[in-house]
Amino acid sequence: MQNYCTINVENSINSGQSFLWRKTRGYWYGINGQDILRVDKNGVVDSFQNSKIDFFRKNDNLDEIIKSISKDKTVRKAVKQYSGLRILRQDPFQCLISFIVSSNSNIQKIKTNLEKLSKKFGVKTTYENEEFFLFPKAEKLATASINEIKSCGVGYRAKFVKEAAKMILSDKIDFEILKKSNYEETKEVIRTIPGVGNKVADCIMLFSLEKLEAFPLDRWMVRILEKYYSNKFQIDTKTITEKQYEILHKKILNHFGPYAGYSQQFLFKMERENYQKKWL
DNA sequence: CCAAGGCCTGAATG
């Protein structure tokens, strides 16, 4: 009987789901919205704002989840190899902007972009004698000029960032309601935000809106499916269309079950490590 | 409903 209670902090942080982290004196420090988290190697979280949020989802029943998603040898291998990998419960607004910025980009550039945004629009804060910039508030980004946002290197995504921030300020989008809504309803709502397509929507839902059945299908995941699951999920075209994405997600859910998002994270981590990609 | 092309940017390729 394997114990899945142990959290692998390093693996969880370096798995493409969260970007604003740095390691100092044996601790990982991360920006989560208007909060700063300090995490030790055991996954004990100390919050600057004294937030009680269960960032590493310690309350998830990992034994049950692992059991549920272990439907084939590929996942079982990934789970075994990266046990301790967790899905992070992130600040929804930061998550939204992060994945809008992520589209058609890469991890290193995403990180640089988000750091610049935080430095330009976020509040400078000192925590344990270290200087941090909190994530920009929606108000700041909504009233910023496109060129100011562009100066952070986000290019054509600048207008998406601004519009997204404006929509969050309006009452069209309420993250707390979306956390309680089902997958389809939530996706329908957040996809009205410019820059949020199928993949970005799934990332936001999985990492910040409590939708563990979300299974972001990016280039890497498609490659993984082609490599290990070509007999289960046929992918006949190069680019996945709207309809195909939907059909594929249903097949994936049918195979991996309601915690499919966890399986995605394990598979993604495994394959990326195999290709020795740098994370942060 | 699908296919194709454009898009900021910067690191990687040739």
Add this chain to the structure above:
DNA sequence: ACATTCAGGCCTT
């Protein structure tokens, strides 16, 4: 060097 390609997609035509 310098040009071209490519990268955790999305939007428009």
